[in-house]
Amino acid sequence: QVQLTELGGGLVQPGGSLTLSCAAAGGSVNGVEMNWYRQAPGKQREVVASLTRAHTTRYADFVKGRFTVSKDRTENTLYLQMTNLIPDDTAVYYCNAFFGSDYNVWGPGTQVTVSS
Numbered sequence: 001q002v003q004l005t006e007l008g009g010g011l012v013q014p015g016g017s018l019t020l021s022c023a024a025a026g027g028s029v030n031g032v033e034m035n036w037y038r039q040a041p042g043k044q045r046e047v048v049a050s051l052t053r054a055h056t057t058r059y060a061d062f063v064k065g066r067f068t069v070s071k072d073r074t075e076n077t078l079y080l081q082m083t084n085l086i087p088d089d090t091a092v093y094y095c096n097a098f099f100g101s102d103y104n105v106w107g108p109g110t111q112v113t114v115s116s
Contacts, residue, residue, distance in 0.1 A: 001026055001027065001105075002024055002025070002026050002027035002028075002029060002097060002105050003024070003025050003026050003105070003107075004022050004023070004024055004025075004095045004096075004097060004105055004106065004107035005022070005023050005025070005107055005108070006020055006021070006022050006093060006094065006095050006107045006108070006109060006110040007020070007021050007022075007023070007110060008020040008021050008110060009092075009093060009110030009111045009112045010111075010112070010113070011113045011115065012085055012112070012113070012114055013114070013115070013116050014085060014086055014087060014114055014115075014116055015084060015085065016085050016114070017081070017082060017083045017084075017085065018082045018085065018112060019079060019080065019081045019082065020036070020079065020080040020082070020093055020095075020110060020112070021077055021078070021079050021080075022034070022036075022077065022078040022079070022080075022095030022107055023076065023077050024076045024077070024078075024097065028075075028076060029075065029076055029078075029097045030075040030076070031053055031075075032053065032097050032098065032099055033050065033051070033052050033053050033097075033098040034050070034051045034069075034071070034078045034095070034096065034097055034098070035047055035048075035049070035050045035051075035095075035096040035097075035098060036048040036049045036050075036067075036069060036078070036080045036093060036094070036095060036096070037093070037094045037096055038089075038091035038092065038093045038094065038112075039091055039092050039094070039109075040088075040090060040091040040092075043091075045094070046060065047060060048060050048063055048067065048080070048093070049063065049067055049068075049069035049080060050069065051069050051070070051071060051078065055071075057069055062088075063082075063089075066082065066083050066084045066085075067080060067081065067082050067083070068080070068081040069081075078095055080093070082112070085112075085114045086114060087114045087115060088114075089112060089114050090112060090113050090114050090115070091111075091112060092109040092110065092111050092112075093109060093110050093111075093112055094106055094107055094108075094109045095107040
């Protein structure tokens with residue numbers, strides 16, 4: 001069974017950058033749609049960025065031009081490069097592997113805090 005682990009969260013000042021990674025273990029996510037979600041306190045989880053099976057990317061409007069989603073050559077690690085961070089980006093960020101409607105894997109999440 002595939003397990004996902006996010007790394008790279010932390011505290012960053014407004015305008016700063018962070019890169020999150022999501023490593024898959026126990027199986028392959030090659031050819032699987034991968035997503036980054038986030039959840040801020042008191043808010044619903046929302047999709048941030050997606051990398052489709054066709055290797056196209058989709059971004060939420062609030063991160064377009066600031067965040068970039070990608071995979072490494074092995075296709076078993078997903079990244080989220082975040083630049084020009086703002087306080088509203090503060091949230092727990094989750095990696096998701098969408099194999100299909102009946103099989104959806106989530107990582108435990110990593111905290112990103114944007115504050116001066």
